[in-house]
Amino acid sequence: MDTPGPYEKVAKEAFFNVTLPEANWSREQVEEHMASFNRGTVISTAIHEVYPGHYAHFCGCSGRPRKCAS
Numbered sequence: 572m573d574t575p576g577p578y579e580k581v582a583k584e585a586f587f588n589v590t591l592p593e594a595n596w597s598r599e600q601v602e603e604h605m606a607s608f609n610r611g612t613v614i615s616t617a618i619h620e621v622y623p624g625h626y627a628h629f630c631g632c633s634g635r636p637r638k639c640a641s
Contacts, residue, residue, distance in 0.1 A: 577632065585620070587613075 575582045589608055592601040621627065 583630070587616075587620075 573586045573588055575585070592604050596604070
């Protein structure tokens with residue numbers, strides 16, 4: 572998932588990144604790979620990513636002070 576950066580003040584959009592099949596894969600490999608991006612999996616992943624997942628976490632952390640490791 573591609574979320575807004577920690578210092579972003581305006582953008583709130585987030586996007587899924589789907590890894591496309593390699594150009595040299597066989598038809599069987601492509602179908603097996605793309606089968607993991609079915610409607611049910613995408614919906615359950617979206618729910619996890621948004622709430623109480625990573626997107627909500629990033630939005631909640633935005634603008635908060637951080638400790639940095641040196």
